[in-house]
């Protein structure tokens with residue numbers, strides 16, 4: 405049977421559910437050289453991302469029609485049911501018969517004995533005329549769901565995440581954040597101003613992809629490309645004229661205000677998005693030591709620096725925490741710490757299933773150690789920027805507060821009002837947390853500290 409959008413979606417979801425693959429990476433591999441039309445690639449992407457994003461909602465809907473526990477179903481059968489209910493519940497343009505017929509075909513191929521069961525469940529799903537919202541509410545009423553469970557089921561997030569976001573942002577904003585995390589993220593690129601101007605790159609990209617490319621509004625280097633395009637295949641990419649980066653992430657390197665000729669340590673640098681930004685801001689004059697703890701990832705930093713033609717970057721293998729015991733006196737240090745990643749769930753939808761509540765304490769401990777080591781490694785009067793791509797205060801301002809109380813390297817938290825775009829100024833406090841519903845960026849925390 406030939407490849408179709410749904411058969412490749414099924415295959416990709418299998419890699420995610422059975423092998424623990426990352427959705428974005430599994431999908432990228434699955435779509436390469438499989439002969440799908442752009443339209444079918446779009447449908448496949450939508451089904452894969454949507455099924456993973458909405459899995460918790462879909463499972464609630466399925467429980468209304470399946471008598472057995474979902475965890476007792478064969479994994480392939482469950483995957484087929486999930487991706488089919490996603491189409492029936494959330495994709496208005498997909499005709500129900502197309503989704504169901506192909507679900508039955510897929511089941512015949514992968515779990516033949518269950519094809520009648522899959523057909524029955526999906527047909528009873530569409531037979532009931534209630535809207536998706538009404539079905540979700542029916543499930544919640546049956547469960548007598550708490551407010552946290554209700555929000556989690558409506559938006560597709562585990563209870564602990566919902567609870568923590570409510571504690572940090574209040575119910576109303578937490579719901580806006582959850583909803584924004586389910587929106588597709590735009591494709592944005594950062595112009596390498598050492599090679600080209602934003603105007604020239606905009607024209608070159610628009611010509612290459614035949615779409616209207618527009619300026620980003622938060623960074624003077626940013627361009628937004630509407631639509632899913634493999635920009636890494638473009639000549640301008642090979643020529644080092646841009647880096648793929650979320651516009652929110654483009655706000656972090658400038659917080660270091662790195663001057664040409666300075667010495668900078670990037671402690672957690674791979675794949676090098678911010679390292680290369682720092683080097684560009686320094687006009688590639690000075691030195692940037694870019695560390696990561698995994699060898700494979702260190703290679704990625706070097707590849708990016710080479711592609712962009714940056715000579716000031718040296719990619720190095722090492723644990724950032726070791727700087728606690730080293731002699732160093734960098735002018736500036738970036739700690740872009742490993743974190744729970746709740747700010748980037750638009751692009752990495754499986755984070756909501758992969759992350760466990762118990763990870764947070766471990767991450768916090770690592771983050772504290774890294775920040776303490778950074779304060780060791782910077783010279784007196786130098787700058788440390790601490791950043792994450794998560795929205796939880798435990799990994800953000802509370803890490804800074806803890807280190808402030810528990811380190812011998814005293815520092816002040818600097819005011820960053822002038823260093824961030826207007827739209828975020830009202831949110832600057834000890835640092836800045838940007839959330840995805842504010843300006844349609846990924847979510848980040850960033851703060852600038854000056855060692856006394």
Ligand SMILES: C[S@@+](CC[C@H](N)C(=O)[O-])C[C@H]1O[C@@H](n2cnc3c(N)ncnc32)[C@H](O)[C@@H]1O
Pocket residue numbers: 671672673674675676677678679695696697698701722723724725740741742743793
């Ligand atoms: C948020 S990512 C960095 C993203 C990067 N700054 C960028 O903009 O492309 C965090 C990185 O920290 C690395 N890491 C984790 N533990 C580390 C440690 N103890 N020392 C140094 N790097 C570490 C991870 O491998 C990961 O690549």
